Amino acid sequence: MNKPAFFDVYRAEIDTALSRFLDQTSTSDARLTNAMRYSLLLGGKRIRPMLCLATAKALGTDSNKALHAACSLEFIHAYSLVHDDLPAMDDDALRRGQATCHIAFDEATAILTGDALQTSAFHLLTLDDFQQSDSVKLALVAELAQASGGRGMVLGQAIDLSAVGNLLSLEDLEHMHQHKTGKLIESAVVMGALCGSANTTSVDALKKYAKALGLAFQVQDDILDVTGDTQTIGKSAGADKALNKPTYVSLLGLGGAQDKLASLYETCLSCLEDLTDSDTSELKAIAQYVIEREH
Numbered sequence: 001m002n003k004p005a006f007f008d009v010y011r012a013e014i015d016t017a018l019s020r021f022l023d024q025t026s027t028s029d030a031r032l033t034n035a036m037r038y039s040l041l042l043g044g045k046r047i048r049p050m051l052c053l054a055t056a057k058a059l060g061t062d063s064n065k066a067l068h069a070a071c072s073l074e075f076i077h078a079y080s081l082v083h084d085d086l087p088a089m090d091d092d093a094l095r096r097g098q099a100t101c102h103i104a105f106d107e108a109t110a111i112l113t114g115d116a117l118q119t120s121a122f123h124l125l126t127l128d129d130f131q132q133s134d135s136v137k138l139a140l141v142a143e144l145a146q147a148s149g150g151r152g153m154v155l156g157q158a159i160d161l162s163a164v165g166n167l168l169s170l171e172d173l174e175h176m177h178q179h180k181t182g183k184l185i186e187s188a189v190v191m192g193a194l195c196g197s198a199n200t201t202s203v204d205a206l207k208k209y210a211k212a213l214g215l216a217f218q219v220q221d222d223i224l225d226v227t228g229d230t231q232t233i234g235k236s237a238g239a240d241k242a243l244n245k246p247t248y249v250s251l252l253g254l255g256g257a258q259d260k261l262a263s264l265y266e267t268c269l270s271c272l273e274d275l276t277d278s279d280t281s282e283l284k285a286i287a288q289y290v291i292e293r294e295h
Helices: 005-025 030-041 047-058 063-084 107-124 136-147 153-165 170-180 181-193 200-227 246-272 281-292
Strands: none
Touching: 005 030, 005 047, 005 063, 005 107, 005 281, 030 063, 030 107, 047 063, 047 107, 047 181, 047 200, 047 246, 047 281, 063 136, 063 153, 063 181, 063 200, 063 246, 107 136, 107 200, 107 281, 136 181, 153 181, 170 246, 181 281, 200 246, 246 281
16 A cells, blocks of 8 residues: 555654664664664664554644654664564574574674663653653553563563464464554554543543554565565565474464454444544554555
């Protein structure tokens, strides 16, 4: 699909802020700083920070007031990719069409790069120039920690590693991806809602939207692993099948996975209908992009 115009606007705003925040939080070691910059700024769709900004905007809040929160999500996402690509994890040599961090630098530097990006994410939520109250900053730190740690993304990765070569039920697969991919996407929406002072009803509807969106993102990833090519998707096509990893395609077949994707998209739209006093057009456009993207 053609990207909506606001994607490029948000992308430019996010990339500028990421570079600035990296300067504010990074190390004095040149090699480590270069590896952090390489991993954080070398492409990426910026879906998570974009979701955070779009949610805040839907709730009537200036997106600048959510920019620190949005970028903290991308720091976490970048760290997770650096570590996921390591030989001890997925052992990938290609990410976003470029050499992965441990290939471009070395394995030890990649480990330290992930560590530094992760801690920098929480650092930038505490910066004085973040225009939110201390109570909101604390809530954001807690939300991001829960979503990215042993009850969220890291748990999902642990389940994923243990599932290689094993048969999983559809329920088990969804449980894994609700944590590995879904928790950070859900957190992006919740953090945008926190910056936008959302009420409980709005947060509940947004959480349901984000949960469906997170699964949709993974279903489309699984579909692209089968239907895409390495040059287009920017990583090794067929990697999941080669590693005998359980996917929505392996469990449901290609047609079944595509039907699942369409159902999750309808759920996203249905949840947004509950936000009657909000302009959810950008959140709807992001959901459409997620299910139609080619990389």
